[in-house]
Amino acid sequence: MAYQSSALEALADPTRRLVFERLRHGPSPVGRLASGMPVSRPAVSQHLRVLKEAGLVTEEQDGTRRIYRIDPNGLGQLRAWLDQFWDSALDAFKAEAEKGAGERKP
Amino acid sequence: MAYQSSALEALADPTRRLVFERLRHGPSPVGRLASGMPVSRPAVSQHLRVLKEAGLVTEEQDGTRRIYRIDPNGLGQLRAWLDQFWDSALDAFKAEAEKGAGERKP
DNA sequence: ACTGTCCGTAAGTTGAAACTTACCGTTAGT
DNA sequence: ACTAACGGTAAGTTTCAACTTACGGACAGT
Numbered sequence: 001m002a003y004q005s006s007a008l009e010a011l012a013d014p015t016r017r018l019v020f021e022r023l024r025h026g027p028s029p030v031g032r033l034a035s036g037m038p039v040s041r042p043a044v045s046q047h048l049r050v051l052k053e054a055g056l057v058t059e060e061q062d063g064t065r066r067i068y069r070i071d072p073n074g075l076g077q078l079r080a081w082l083d084q085f086w087d088s089a090l091d092a093f094k095a096e097a098e099k100g101a102g103e104r105k106p
Numbered sequence: 107m108a109y110q111s112s113a114l115e116a117l118a119d120p121t122r123r124l125v126f127e128r129l130r131h132g133p134s135p136v137g138r139l140a141s142g143m144p145v146s147r148p149a150v151s152q153h154l155r156v157l158k159e160a161g162l163v164t165e166e167q168d169g170t171r172r173i174y175r176i177d178p179n180g181l182g183q184l185r186a187w188l189d190q191f192w193d194s195a196l197d198a199f200k201a202e203a204e205k206g207a208g209e210r211k212p
Numbered sequence: 213a214c215t216g217t218c219c220g221t222a223a224g225t226t227g228a229a230a231c232t233t234a235c236c237g238t239t240a241g242t
Numbered sequence: 243a244c245t246a247a248c249g250g251t252a253a254g255t256t257t258c259a260a261c262t263t264a265c266g267g268a269c270a271g272t
Binding site: 013015040042043046047063064065 | 229230231232233238239240
């Protein structure tokens with residue numbers, strides 16, 4: 001908890017979303033992620049740090065490189081938060097609709 | 107489409123999330139939303155505009171006030187995007203796990 | 213018509229975050 | 243040991259968004 005917020009903030013940035021989407025298809029070292037990106041490698045590195053702190057990716061060392069991959073955990077928490085929100089919002093919507101119908105003919 | 111991104115960016119801001127969470131329990135005019143908030147009423151107004159442009163809330167005029175309420179539409183799109191992401195990420199995860207198992211005994 | 217309430221918008225300030233370049237440590241290969 | 247590849251971190255710049263105050267327009271009641 002208080003974890004979805006950082007995940008939300010992490011995914012808000014377009015460049016970071018691009019990094020994340022590249023990881024969607026499988027793990028990758030930093031250099032490969034950065035190549036073909038509109039920003040420099042250090043920038044990608046910094047984005048990866050944010051994603052990691054948000055629990056959205058994990059890092060694994062392999063020799064001189066660091067392999068990053070998506071962490072289903074963080075994504076799951078975000079999904080849970082959204083679902084909960086979705087449910088209560090729909091409840092409020094329904095309750096209000098019924099109330100409105102009651103007021104229509106007083 | 108290209109709608110989840112603005113929704114994501116909208117919900118990334120803590121104050122805006124606070125506004126949105128207040129609407130979670132039912133519709134409200136701006137003044138009531140702003141009262142008891144850590145920011146001024148104009149600030150809340152500006153946040154509501156962003157939420158509206160992201161398709162997360164709707165606005166209805168009632169005399170001199172504007173009633174804001176959550177728009178399930180925007181929330182649904184965001185949820186759909188996340189679900190899709192979730193699915194493909196899990197697929198990649200599974201595929202990689204199998205590949206890893208195959209490499210374990212070559 | 214006058215007054216008060218409600219709220220959106222304009223204009224300006226400020227702090228944070230997304231970049232860049234430069235640098236350094238670590239690992240692997242020869 | 244030397245060298246090259248890989249990538250994290252420091253420092254500095256710049257852009258942008260979140261706020262403030264000030265203002266004005268629309269509606270409701272008297």
